[in-house]
Amino acid sequence: MIRISEKTFCNRCRCKTNHSVLENDGIALEYIQKHSATNICTHFIVKCDGCDTISFLREVKYINNDNEQKVIYQLHPDPLQRMDDLELPKLTNIPNTVSYILTEVYVAYIQQMYLLCSIGLRITVEAICDEKAINGKNLADKIDNLRASSIISDSQSNILQKIRMIGNRAAHEISALDQELLREGIQIINNILYSIFEIEKIKFE
Ligand SMILES: [Zn+2]
Numbered sequence: 001m002i003r004i005s006e007k008t009f010c011n012r013c014r015c016k017t018n019h020s021v022l023e024n025d026g027i028a029l030e031y032i033q034k035h036s037a038t039n040i041c042t043h044f045i046v047k048c049d050g051c052d053t054i055s056f057l058r059e060v061k062y063i064n065n066d067n068e069q070k071v072i073y074q075l076h077p078d079p080l081q082r083m084d085d086l087e088l089p090k091l092t093n094i095p096n097t098v099s100y101i102l103t104e105v106y107v108a109y110i111q112q113m114y115l116l117c118s119i120g121l122r123i124t125v126e127a128i129c130d131e132k133a134i135n136g137k138n139l140a141d142k143i144d145n146l147r148a149s150s151i152i153s154d155s156q157s158n159i160l161q162k163i164r165m166i167g168n169r170a171a172h173e174i175s176a177l178d179q180e181l182l183r184e185g186i187q188i189i190n191n192i193l194y195s196i197f198e199i200e201k202i203k204f205e
Contacts, residue, residue: 002028003049008057008073010048014112019046019057038063091190094197098127102189109182115170118177121185122167125160128196139164156192163189 001023007016022029022045029045042059056076064070091099105120122139129142132151136142140161147157163185169175177185 002030004044004046004057004059004073006071006073008046009075010051010053011055011075011077012051012053013048014110017051018049019055020049021046022054038069091193091198093201094193095127095131098124098131098193098197101127102193105186105189109179109186112179114177114179114182115174117182117186118170119167121163121182121189122170124189125163125167128160128193132196151196152192156195159188160192 002021004019004021008019009015010017010019031043033041033043035041038061040061042061044057044059045054046057047054058074058076060072060074062070094102101120101124105117105124108114108117108120125143126139129136129139129146132146132149134142134145134149134151136145143152143157143160143164146152146160147154152160166177166185170177
C-alpha cells in the first residue's frame, strides 16, 4: 500500500497523521493529471493510518520561481470548514456563567474531549437552573421545577433530563457519547438557551 510521503491533516484525529492510499484489487485509487512535465496533480482516496477515516486528498507538485520542486496537499472535506461547522450561536442575552460554560463545552467538542464535553453539557443545565433561581433536591428535581415554572416545555424538559443522565454516566462510568450525539446535544442546548434567554428580549413590534 502506498503511503503519502508527508503527514496530512485528518478531520477526525484533528492533527496531521500518516495516510495510505486505498487500493482496489491491488491498484491504487489515484487519478493523475499531468498539466506539464513539472506540474502534476494527483487525486487520491486515502485512509488515515490512525483512525481509518477515509478522505480525498489532492497532491499538487510544481516548480516554484526558484526552480525548486514543491508539493502541497489539499484535503476534502476541507479541515477548516469542518472546524467551523459547529458554530457558537450568536446568543447575546444569555448570562455570563452559562456563556462561559458553553464556550468550554464547545472547545471540548472541537478538541475531541468528549468525556469533558458530556459533563460540560450537564453543568450547562445546572447553570440554567441556577440562573433562573430554580431550587430542587437534585438536578432531576430542578429540571422538573423548570418545567413546572413554564420556563421550558415538556419536550425540552425530557431532553434536559437525558442530557443530565448523559453527564452522570460520563462522570460515574467514564463513558462519553459519540461525536454526533454530542453535537446534537450542543445544538439542542443552544435552542433551549435561545428560547429561555433570547426570546423574551426580542422587541417584535
Ligand atoms: Zn485520523
